[in-house]
Amino acid sequence: MSIQVRIGHGFDVHAFGDGDHLMLGGVRVPHARGVLAHSDGDVALHALCDAMLGALALGDIGKHFPPSDERWKGADSRAFVRHCDALLRERGWRVGNCDITVVCERPKVGPRVQAMREAIAAELDIAIDAVSVKATTTETLGFTGRGEGIAAHAVCLLVRA
Numbered sequence: 719m720s721i722q723v724r725i726g727h728g729f730d731v732h733a734f735g736d737g738d739h740l741m742l743g744g745v746r747v748p749h750a751r752g753v754l755a756h757s758d759g760d761v762a763l764h765a766l767c768d769a770m771l772g773a774l775a776l777g778d779i780g781k782h783f784p785p786s787d788e789r790w791k792g793a794d795s796r797a798f799v800r801h802c803d804a805l806l807r808e809r810g811w812r813v814g815n816c817d818i819t820v821v822c823e824r825p826k827v828g829p830r831v832q833a834m835r836e837a838i839a840a841e842l843d844i845a846i847d848a849v850s851v852k853a854t855t856t857e858t859l860g861f862t863g864r865g866e867g868i869a870a871h872a873v874c875l876l877v878r879a
């Protein structure tokens with residue numbers, strides 16, 4: 719009998735830099751800082767991509783979208799998610815559910831969670847109740863606690879498409 723589920727994990731970090739907004743979970747979030755990144759720096763979607771790729775041992779986001787490639791400069795990270803989803807689907811899989819945790823002191827993520835879930839569910843063409851987005855601070859500890867950057871963890875379960 720063939721395996722019917724696969725699991726993947728992803729983790730990403732971006733340092734804060736100049737700017738007036740973040741892209742987070744495919745949603746524009748006004749903020750006093752931006753992030754330093756080659757693409758739009760959407761840490762939540764980058765972690766999700768790594769979880770999707772990891773579930774099928776397809777490498778990581780940097781392998782598929784090298785930072786040395788000018789095509790990805792300022793890229794909308796939703797395109798990375800779509801590409802990863804296409805890779806899964808052409809192999810007979812889709813995301814069954816995913817769970818993302820954003821780690822930062824600011825901005826407050828809670829008010830934008832629903833919009834992020836909707837954006838991600840739309841990209842993956844799955845039900846919104848299969849997409850979880852959560853947030854936590856690190857109680858002022860570490861680089862996130864000092865407000866130097868933002869991190870995200872993601873896990874996803876793949877099921878047969």
Ligand SMILES: Nc1ccn([C@@H]2O[C@H](COP(=O)(O)O)[C@@H](O)[C@H]2O)c(=O)n1
Pocket residue numbers: 821822823824825826827828829853854855856857
């Ligand atoms: N950037 C963040 C961080 C946290 N939240 C919400 O606040 C709750 C409490 O956070 P703790 O780190 O003290 O556990 C958390 O459960 C989140 O709902 C947030 O919205 N944005």
Ligand SMILES: C[C@@]1(CO)OP(=O)(O)OP(=O)(O)OC[C@H]1O
Pocket residue numbers: 730731754755756757758759760764779780781782783784785786787790
């Ligand atoms: C997304 C890519 C695209 O070039 O660059 P960044 O936006 O810097 O993001 P990172 O999380 O470091 O992943 C590496 C790259 O694939």
